Amino acid sequence: MRSAHRLRALCRGWTRAGALLSAALTVHSARNARLLRTPADAPPECAEAVSVLLPVRDEAARVTPCLRALLAQTGVPRMEVLVCDDGSTDGTAAVVLAVAAGDPRVRLLRGAPPPPGWLGKPHACAQLAAAAGGDVLAFVDADVVCAPHALAAAVHLLRGGDGGRPLDLVSPYPRQVAATAAERLVQPLLQWSWLTTLPLRTAETSRRPSLSAANGQLLLVDAAAYRRAGGHAAVAGEVLDDIALVRAVKAAGGRGGMADGTDLATCRMYTGWAELRHGYGKSLWSAFGSPAGSAAAAALLATAYVVPPLAALAGSRAGALGYAAAVAGRALTARRTGARVLPDVLAHPVSVALLLGLLADSWVGRARGTLSWRGRALG
Structure with missing residues (x-):
C-alpha cells in the first residue's frame, strides 16, 4: 500500500511538472511570436547582386514550379540562378534547361561526385557558391515555391530592413504544406519546435550549438560572411548542413537567425508517411547532438506534452490544464x-x-548503418 501511494504521488508530481513546463513554453512561444522577424510586404528594390543557388538531385517532378517562381522574382534586377545537377538520373537537367528556355540568368552546373568526407548536398552547395558572383547567396530547395517578392523581401530582412540589427544569415521559414494525416500531424512541429523553445534574439548571436536553428529550404547569407565561416567546407559531413552553417557563421563572429517566411514561400517536403519517415530518419538523430541529448530532449517533450494529457484521461485536473x-x-x-x-x-x-517515435527510429537506423538519401549512404 505504501509503495502504491508513493507511485501515485510520483505520478501526480510528474504531471504537475509537465503541466508547468507546458505552460511556461506556451508563454515563451507567445513572446517569440511577437519577436519573430517579419519581412516587408512591399520591399524596396534590391540594389545588390543576388545569386540564387539551387542544388538538385532527381528532382524532375518538382523543380519546374520552383524554377518558374524564381524566374518570376520582382525587385531583384541583378539576379543569377545557378542550378547544380548533382548526379540526377531522372532527367532533371533536361527539365531545368526546358524551363529556363535560354534565359541568360540561369546557369546549369554539372555537379561532381562528393569526395570522401563530404555528403552530397553540402558538396553541391559548395560548388554553387564557388561559381556565384553575388553579394548575397540565396540557397533554395527544389520543393520550394517562392512568392514574387520573396528574394527582395528576404534580402531587405537580411540587411535589417525590419528595423532590427542586420544579420549575416537569415532563414525565412517557408509555410509548410501538409495534405495527408501523417503530414498534418508531424510537419507543423517544425516551426512549433523553434518558436516554442528557442530564445530568438539571444540565438542570433549565441555560439552555443543548442541555440541555433535554420532551414535550408530558403536561406540567405552574406557572401563575405559565408566565406569567413569556411562555407560549406566547414559543414561538409553534416546531415543538417543548414543548422551547421548558421553555427559556423556565428562562430566566425556573425549573426544569424530565423524569420517568418510564411508569405514568402511554400514547401511540401513529403507526400505521405513513407516519405516522411524516411526523410526524418536520415537526419533526426543529429538534431540534439548526441544520444544523451536526444534522450534528454525526448524526456522533456514527453513530460510536457504526453504525460499531462494521459493523466487528464485519468481525471487529473493538472493534466487537463497542461493539455x-x-x-x-x-x-x-x-x-x-x-x-x-x-x-x-x-x-x-x-x-x-x-x-519521439521518429527520433527513436532515426537512432536505430544510425546504429545499424542503414540511413540513406537519394541513393547515397549517410554513414
Whole structure:
C-alpha cells in the first residue's frame, strides 16, 4: 500500500511538472511570436547582386514550379540562378534547361561526385557558391515555391530592413504544406519546435550549438560572411548542413537567425508517411547532438506534452490544464506560421508521440548503418 501511494504521488508530481513546463513554453512561444522577424510586404528594390543557388538531385517532378517562381522574382534586377545537377538520373537537367528556355540568368552546373568526407548536398552547395558572383547567396530547395517578392523581401530582412540589427544569415521559414494525416500531424512541429523553445534574439548571436536553428529550404547569407565561416567546407559531413552553417557563421563572429517566411514561400517536403519517415530518419538523430541529448530532449517533450494529457484521461485536473496549455501553444504557433489550427492542434500529444517515435527510429537506423538519401549512404 505504501509503495502504491508513493507511485501515485510520483505520478501526480510528474504531471504537475509537465503541466508547468507546458505552460511556461506556451508563454515563451507567445513572446517569440511577437519577436519573430517579419519581412516587408512591399520591399524596396534590391540594389545588390543576388545569386540564387539551387542544388538538385532527381528532382524532375518538382523543380519546374520552383524554377518558374524564381524566374518570376520582382525587385531583384541583378539576379543569377545557378542550378547544380548533382548526379540526377531522372532527367532533371533536361527539365531545368526546358524551363529556363535560354534565359541568360540561369546557369546549369554539372555537379561532381562528393569526395570522401563530404555528403552530397553540402558538396553541391559548395560548388554553387564557388561559381556565384553575388553579394548575397540565396540557397533554395527544389520543393520550394517562392512568392514574387520573396528574394527582395528576404534580402531587405537580411540587411535589417525590419528595423532590427542586420544579420549575416537569415532563414525565412517557408509555410509548410501538409495534405495527408501523417503530414498534418508531424510537419507543423517544425516551426512549433523553434518558436516554442528557442530564445530568438539571444540565438542570433549565441555560439552555443543548442541555440541555433535554420532551414535550408530558403536561406540567405552574406557572401563575405559565408566565406569567413569556411562555407560549406566547414559543414561538409553534416546531415543538417543548414543548422551547421548558421553555427559556423556565428562562430566566425556573425549573426544569424530565423524569420517568418510564411508569405514568402511554400514547401511540401513529403507526400505521405513513407516519405516522411524516411526523410526524418536520415537526419533526426543529429538534431540534439548526441544520444544523451536526444534522450534528454525526448524526456522533456514527453513530460510536457504526453504525460499531462494521459493523466487528464485519468481525471487529473493538472493534466487537463497542461493539455490545454499545450494546445494553446500549438494553436498560437499555427496561426503565426500559416498552419492549420482546428482540429489538428487538438492532436498535439499524438504529434509529439509520433516525433519521439521518429527520433527513436532515426537512432536505430544510425546504429545499424542503414540511413540513406537519394541513393547515397549517410554513414
